[in-house]
Amino acid sequence: xxxxxxxxxxxxxxxxxxxxxxxxIARALSALGIDVVRHVTLDDDTASIADALRRAADExxxxxxxxxLGPTQDDCTRxxxxxxxxxxxxxxxxAMAHLERFxxxxxxxxxxxxxxxxxxPKSARVLPNPVGTAVGIEAVIAGARLFCVPGVPVEMRTMxxxxxxPQLAESAGGRTMVxxxxxxxxxxxxxxxxxxxxxMTPGRRPHVGTAVHSGVIDIHIYASGLRKEAxxxxxxxxxxxxxxxxxxxxxxxxxxxxxxxxxxxxxxxATVAVAESCTGGLVAAKLVNVPGMSDHFVEGVVAxxxxxxxxxxxxxxxxxxxxxxxxxxxxxxxxxxVRARAAADVALGVTGIAGPGGGTPDKPVGTxxxxxxxxxxxxxxxxxxxxxxxxxxxxxxxxxxxxxxLRLMEAHRR
Amino acid sequence: xxxxxxxxxxxxxxxxxxxxxxxxIARALSALGIDVVRHVTLDDDTASIADALRRAADExxxxxxxxxLGPTQDDCTRxxxxxxxxxxxxxxxxAMAHLERFxxxxxxxxxxxxxxxxxxPKSARVLPNPVGTAVGIEAVIAGARLFCVPGVPVEMRTMxxxxxxPQLAESAGGRTMVxxxxxxxxxxxxxxxxxxxxxMTPGRRPHVGTAVHSGVIDIHIYASGLRKEAxxxxxxxxxxxxxxxxxxxxxxxxxxxxxxxxxxxxxxxATVAVAESCTGGLVAAKLVNVPGMSDHFVEGVVAxxxxxxxxxxxxxxxxxxxxxxxxxxxxxxxxxxVRARAAADVALGVTGIAGPGGGTPDKPVGTxxxxxxxxxxxxxxxxxxxxxxxxxxxxxxxxxxxxxxLRLMEAHRR
Numbered sequence: 001x002x003x004x005x006x007x008x009x010x011x012x013x014x015x016x017x018x019x020x021x022x023x024x025i026a027r028a029l030s031a032l033g034i035d036v037v038r039h040v041t042l043d044d045d046t047a048s049i050a051d052a053l054r055r056a057a058d059e060x061x062x063x064x065x066x067x068x069l070g071p072t073q074d075d076c077t078r079x080x081x082x083x084x085x086x087x088x089x090x091x092x093x094x095a096m097a098h099l100e101r102f103x104x105x106x107x108x109x110x111x112x113x114x115x116x117x118x119x120x121p122k123s124a125r126v127l128p129n130p131v132g133t134a135v136g137i138e139a140v141i142a143g144a145r146l147f148c149v150p151g152v153p154v155e156m157r158t159m160x161x162x163x164x165x166p167q168l169a170e171s172a173g174g175r176t177m178v179x180x181x182x183x184x185x186x187x188x189x190x191x192x193x194x195x196x197x198x199x200m201t202p203g204r205r206p207h208v209g210t211a212v213h214s215g216v217i218d219i220h221i222y223a224s225g226l227r228k229e230a231x232x233x234x235x236x237x238x239x240x241x242x243x244x245x246x247x248x249x250x251x252x253x254x255x256x257x258x259x260x261x262x263x264x265x266x267x268x269x270a271t272v273a274v275a276e277s278c279t280g281g282l283v284a285a286k287l288v289n290v291p292g293m294s295d296h297f298v299e300g301v302v303a304x305x306x307x308x309x310x311x312x313x314x315x316x317x318x319x320x321x322x323x324x325x326x327x328x329x330x331x332x333x334x335x336x337x338v339r340a341r342a343a344a345d346v347a348l349g350v351t352g353i354a355g356p357g358g359g360t361p362d363k364p365v366g367t368x369x370x371x372x373x374x375x376x377x378x379x380x381x382x383x384x385x386x387x388x389x390x391x392x393x394x395x396x397x398x399x400x401x402x403x404x405x406l407r408l409m410e411a412h413r414r
Numbered sequence: 415x416x417x418x419x420x421x422x423x424x425x426x427x428x429x430x431x432x433x434x435x436x437x438x439i440a441r442a443l444s445a446l447g448i449d450v451v452r453h454v455t456l457d458d459d460t461a462s463i464a465d466a467l468r469r470a471a472d473e474x475x476x477x478x479x480x481x482x483l484g485p486t487q488d489d490c491t492r493x494x495x496x497x498x499x500x501x502x503x504x505x506x507x508x509a510m511a512h513l514e515r516f517x518x519x520x521x522x523x524x525x526x527x528x529x530x531x532x533x534x535p536k537s538a539r540v541l542p543n544p545v546g547t548a549v550g551i552e553a554v555i556a557g558a559r560l561f562c563v564p565g566v567p568v569e570m571r572t573m574x575x576x577x578x579x580p581q582l583a584e585s586a587g588g589r590t591m592v593x594x595x596x597x598x599x600x601x602x603x604x605x606x607x608x609x610x611x612x613x614m615t616p617g618r619r620p621h622v623g624t625a626v627h628s629g630v631i632d633i634h635i636y637a638s639g640l641r642k643e644a645x646x647x648x649x650x651x652x653x654x655x656x657x658x659x660x661x662x663x664x665x666x667x668x669x670x671x672x673x674x675x676x677x678x679x680x681x682x683x684a685t686v687a688v689a690e691s692c693t694g695g696l697v698a699a700k701l702v703n704v705p706g707m708s709d710h711f712v713e714g715v716v717a718x719x720x721x722x723x724x725x726x727x728x729x730x731x732x733x734x735x736x737x738x739x740x741x742x743x744x745x746x747x748x749x750x751x752v753r754a755r756a757a758a759d760v761a762l763g764v765t766g767i768a769g770p771g772g773g774t775p776d777k778p779v780g781t782x783x784x785x786x787x788x789x790x791x792x793x794x795x796x797x798x799x800x801x802x803x804x805x806x807x808x809x810x811x812x813x814x815x816x817x818x819x820l821r822l823m824e825a826h827r828r
Contacts, residue, residue, distance in 0.1 A: 011623065014450050015440030016593070016634060019433075022455065026429030036428050038456045038466070041436065048451060055469070073616040179430065202487040211431060220430060274695075274716070280702025281695030284716040288694025289804055291770055299722035302688070302698040302714030304707070308756060312713060312726070342722060356705055390703055 001172060003029050004056035005039035006049075008067035008077055009151055013043040021066045021156055028160060032168055033175035033224050034062065044068060049080035057084075057142035062168065064160075067151030069134040071113045077137075077148055082121040084141055089119040094126040095135045102133045131158050178230040179222040182241045184248040185215055185257060185402045192217050195244045199237060206233050208241075214394050216257070219245075250405060257401040262290040264408035265346075272404070273342035274300040275313050275334040277325065278352035278368060282397040299342040303334065313337030324363070326351050328380045331369035339373045346374040346407065350400045352383075354392045368396045372407045379407070415586060417443050418470035419453035420463075422481035422491055423565055427457040435480045435570055442574060446582055447589035447638045448476065458482055463494030471498075471556035476582060478574075481565030483548040485527045491551075491562055496535040498555055503533040508540040509549045516547045545572050592644040593636040596655045598662040599629055599671060599816045606631050609658045613651060620647050622655075628808050630671070633659075664819060671815040676704040678822035679760075686818070687756035688714040689727050689748035691739065692766035692782060696811040713756040717748065727751030738777070740765050742794045745783035753787045760788040760821065764814045766797075768806045782810045786821045793821070 005025045011017040022039035029036050037060065042052055049068065056063045068077030082089045095118040096110075103110045117134055120126070127136030127147060132155040137148040149159045184192065189212050193200065196219065199208040206223035221237045223230040242249050250260040265272055274284045274297075284300030287293055301312050306325055309315040315333040323329045334349030352368030359365035364384070371380040381403065385395040419439045425431040436453035443450050451474060456466055463482070470477045482491030496503045509532040510524075517524045531548055534540070541550030541561060546569040551562040563573045598606065603626050607614065610633065613622040620637035635651045637644040656663050664674040679686055688698045688711075698714030701707055717723040720739055724731050729747040737743045748763030766782030773779035778798070785794040795817065799809040 011625075011634070013440065013452055014444040015437040015442070015453075016444070016636075017625065018437045023429040023432045026427065026455075028429070030428040030430070036457075037459070037462060038427055038454055039429075040452055040454045041440075042452045043450075045451075052452070177428075209425060211425075220425070222430075276695075278702075279699070280707075280711070281690075281698030281714050281716065284695030285693070285699050285807075288692075288716065288718060289807065291803055293694075294718060294772075297694075297716075298719045299726060300695050300714075300716030300718070301726075302695065302702065302711075302716070304702060304714070305712045305756075308713035312715075312755070341726070342719075358708075389705055393699075393703065 001034045001062060002060045003034045003036050003062040003064065004060040005029070005036060006052055006056065006063065006065040007039065007041045007151075008044060008049060008065060010044045010074065012041050012067070021151065021153075024157070025064050025066065025160060028165055029062070029064070029168070030177045031179070032165065032172045033177045034168065034172060044074045044076055046076040046080045046083060049077060050083040053081060053084040053141060053146070057144040057146075060144055063141070063144055063146045064164065065146065065148045066156050069117070069136070069148060069150045071117055071133075078116075078119055078121075081124065081137065081139060081141075081146070081148065085121050085123060085139065087121040087123060090122055091118050092120040092124075092126060095120060098126070098129070098135050099133060127159060127163050129155055129159055130162070131155050136163065175225065176227045176230065177222060177224040178227065178234045179220060180234050180238050181253055182219045182221070182238055182245070182249055183251050183255060184217045184219065184245050185250055185398065187217060187245065187248050189217055192219070192245065196241060199240065206237050208237060214391070215398050247406065247409065250402070256286070257398055257405060258286040258290055261401050261405045261408065262287065262293060262296065264405060265296040266292070268345070268408060268411065270345040270408070271296055271298050271342070273298050273338045273344035273347040275338035275347065275349045276300065276302050277304055277309070277334070277350060278354045279350050279393050279397045279400065280304065282393055283348060283350060283400050286397060286401060298344045299338065301338050301341075309334065313341070326353055326363055326367060326369055328369050328371075328382065331371040331380050332373070332378050335371040335373040336378055346372065346404065346411075348372055348400050348404055350396060352392070352396055354389045354396075356389060366392050368392070368399070370396070370400045370403055372403050374407060374411060376411070415448045415476060416474045417448045417450050417476040417478065418474040419443070419450060420466055420470065420477065420479040421453065421455045421565075422458060422463060422479060424458045424488065426455045426481070435565065435567075438571070439478050439480065439574060442579055443476070443478070443582070444591045445593070446579065446586045447591045448582065448586065458488045458490055460490040460494045460497060463491060464497040467495060467498040467555060467560070471558040471560070474558055477555070477558055477560045478578060479560065479562045480570050483531065483550070483562060483564045485531055485547075492530075492533055492535075495538065495551065495553060495555075495560070495562065499535050499537060499553065501535040501537060504536055505532050506534040506538075506540060509534060512540070512543070512549050513547060541573060541577050543569055543573055544576070545569050550577065588640055589638065590641045590644065591636060591638040592641065592648045593634060594648050594652050595667055596633040596635070596652055596659070596663055597665050597669060598631045598633065598659050599664055599812065601631060601659065601662050603631055606633070606659065610655060613654065620651050622651060628805070629812050661820065661823065664816070670700070671812055671819060672700040672704055675815050675819045675822065676701065676707060676710065678819060679710040680706070682759070682822060682825065684759040684822070685710055685712050685756070687712050687752045687758035687761040689752035689761065689763045690714065690716050691718055691723070691748070691764060692768045693764050693807050693811045693814065694718065696807055697762060697764060697814050700811060700815060712758045713752065715752050715755075723748065727755065740767055740777055740781060740783055742783050742785075742796065745785040745794050746787070746792050749785040749787040750792055760786065760818065760825075762786055762814050762818055764810060766806070766810055768803045768810075770803060780806050782806070782813070784810070784814045784817055786817050788821060788825060790825070793817075
């Protein structure tokens with residue numbers, strides 16, 4: 001089965017807003033083994049939407065269109081569909097009943113503006129929308145099945161999950177696309193490429209590819225086919241990837257470095273504390289975003305000013321004077337200081353120069369010292385990160401979480 | 415001038431990766447007053463790329479295509495272009511010289527695999543790439559100007575900025591699209607819609623639209639035309655919007671709530687400290703991301719455990735026992751405690767239930783108490799945020815930054 005995805009809206013076409021619906025819909029269709037040949041982001045223009053619908057019907061079995069179903073003059077998906085079908089728009093009783101229910105729930109009558117939302121091409125059917133006023137539309141255009149859903153994210157998502165995907169899954173006949181993502185941190189992409197070169201040969205099944213962001217390298221493995229066979233192929237590759245990349249692998253799918261560290265904290269029944277300077281609370285914020293962290297995260301200190309490092313973390317003023325605030329000695333003292341204050345099992349200290357100012361030839365912008373302390377002692381490492389202020393802070397936070405993760409793994413083995 | 419933007423890559427079409435190039439290119443073209451009618455995200459397939467090129471040439475004056483110029487078998491933009499032009503691929507001397515320069519810089523010869531990158535359709539010209547091995551391609555297809563650039567982000571961006579946009583600006587003859595974004599926080603979208611309803615009439619010039627995320631409502635104002643006239647129109651609307659929405663407006667363009675608060679701190683030569691529970695360091699992290707905050711941000715405490723609230727912030731244990739950790743009294747004590755500890759001019763305290771667990775009928779998930787303290791006293795407010803854990807924390811962080819901003823504005827008037 002082949003599919004074309006359409007996303008409708010002037011702001012989207014002109015690049016004022018980022019179109020994420022096309023990605024979400026394409027991914028969901030791919031998971032059903034449906035071949036998404038392209039997605040198209042279109043202006044709110046009746047003629048060009050009608051044209052896009054006709055072209056999509058020429059080459060695809062399924063078309064999903066989002067957007068343009070609202071009540072304003074900008075919304076022209078309904079009239080474009082009528083044009084593409086060569087039909088007139090007529091008031092649909094089911095759609096009208098839906099609008100009336102929604103208006104009634106608010107104690108109002110259906111407004112003149114809203115009434116246009118009940119106009120559908122004659123041969124089209126209503127696709128129920130449990131979460132908004134705009135009904136979706138189901139139609140057949142030149143033999144292709146078309147589903148139109150609203151552009152409002154929660155409505156799109158609900159109708160896709162509850163109406164569109166179940167209908168398509170039924171007709172996909174057991175074929176599917178299986179995707180697994182193995183996540184790593186701390187390797188160069190070229191090293192990953194070398195270690196996995198035989199798996200990454202073009203045309204090989206499963207297909208193996210890499211994507212890099214903020215020091216995280218994701219290895220995507222995907223195969224389409226009958227579920228069981230595709231799953232076995234992908235599982236075999238995932239095992240090979242894990243084996244070859246070792247402790248650099250921190251998880252799969254949507255697992256973040258903070259999730260991996262949090263899981264280890266839970267396994268060890270360990271508590272953690274964090275002292276941050278340049279990352280300014282990012283490490284704590286990432287950890288605290290993991291549900292259930294109240295059992296493990298005790299305290300974080302954002303010791304941005306030197307006075308705060310001395311007062312709250314107990315860093316020796318003389319140490320700062322001698323080595324500078326961005327130094328191995330201070331990173332160690334921060335980790336040890338916050339560990340003592342919070343009486344935590346393990347603690348991180350991070351201090352660095354995020355820029356744009358503050359760099360020196362010795363310690364250029366991007367220099368970060370980080371330390372991890374537990375009952376076995378304290379380790380420290382110096383890193384140099386590239387990018388702007390936000391990127392340097394992001395990468396430093398990831399590197400610190402990875403340091404915590406590796407320390408907790410070692411502690412397991414002790 | 416009308417444009418179509420093409421983005422080429424299997425991972426993009428299937429929704430495994432998010433296509434941001436189309437948005438970036440569409441936005442840059444819109445800024446030149448070029449009408450982007452659609453962008454298309456395509457699979458790596460010679461026939462369908464060739465078809466998309468021909469169709470785009472039918473209806474646009476300019477086509478920008480990114481991706482598919484690499485050396486592997488997946489990369490078929492070159493052959494698709496040859497097919498669309500009805501020409502053969504021949505070795506281009508300029509492209510070959512570029513490959514040789516790049517290989518030489520690495521002390522290597524041009525590899526067999528890389529040689530295919532010098533094959534161009536006969537009538538095409540090289541678009542220089544200063545930052546990578548893949549040269550871009552410039553061609554004319556059925557009267558439309560086509561620019562092909564690599565998909566690697568830094569290469570796409572460099573070639574767009576240095577080659578494509580200057581050439582297009584020259585032929586755009588002074589026409590441009592002017593966009594301004596006025597940013598607000600703390601209003602309902604329906605209220606903004608009412609206050610600006612006359613400006614938002616469909617078809618009006620400038621076009622005024624709203625976008626909402628995490629409590630921030632952006633008002634986009636845009637007009638195309640000759641620069642000076644369009645700028646004047648947009649400026650007049652921006653002034654009206656600012657006037658009608660008052661102190662809810664915190665900035666324009668890419669200004670964040672943290673930037674607005676930081677600017678006020680700088681104006682007042684004031685220092686700030688933050689005590690956070692549910693937001694876990696997010697408020698501090700946002701503030702510290704503003705360059706130059708080392709002069710103003712003194713200290714942040716992530717007092718996640720109650721023991722930490724008592725020990726580090728000096729919150730009375732009895733207060734927590736009586737009112738609970740998520741309460742007005744504790745939020746006030748946290749703000750006052752961190753203000754005293756850091757000897758800061760102004761301080762925030764944030765405590766809440768981010769979920770998924772921990773809610774009660776009295777204090778459901780999403781309940782957040784926040785307080786701001788300065789020399790004039792302490793104010794507190796209760797909020798209820800919807801969404802998942804990450805959304806609740808994000809919204810709470812924004813609301814706290816807004817509270818800080820408004821307090822600093824008032825302090826100005828005192």
